[in-house]
Amino acid sequence: MDIEEYSDIVMDHFMCPRNMGVINNSNGEGTNGDPDCGDYLTIYIKVENNIIDDISFLVFGCPASVATSSMTTELSKKKTLEEALKITEDHIINALGGLPENKKHCSNLGVSALRNAIEDYYKRKV
Structure with a gap:
């Protein structure tokens, strides 16, 4: 994988990821x-009044995994939980200006972790 295959937006989110870190009071x-590429992502959300007020992530993975994780948080921040649940892999890929075919699976990392975080929020709320 040559770095030249990534869009400028992907490179920007890889080199300067948004919302990276842990939210201690998530x-x-x-x-x-x-398991296909060994990447692993954790997303933390802070929900207030049904809105994702804050979101962050920690990821172990390739440049595409870092970029898709960063973009997932950007697309989710300040959205209602229902809006965030509608975010798809295609939304992330399109927002990044595309991904090489062999890296498109990385967008699933963010979508699944986000949905798992929202599910965890609902479980804690009960």
Whole structure:
């Protein structure tokens, strides 16, 4: 995989990821790992009044995994839980200006971890 195959947006999110880190007072946490490439992602959310008020992530993986994780948080922040649940792999790929075919599976990492974090929030709320 040559670095030249990534869009400028992917490179920007890889080199300067948004919302990276842990939210210590999160009220939802979701993980996902992709056995095909060994990547692993944890997303933390802080929900207030049904809105993702804050979101962060920690990821172990390739440049595409870092970029898709970063973009997932950007697309989710300040959205209602229902809006965030509608985010798809295609939304992430399109927002990044595309991904090489062999890296498109990385977008699933963010979507699944986000959905797992929202599910965790609902479980904690009960």
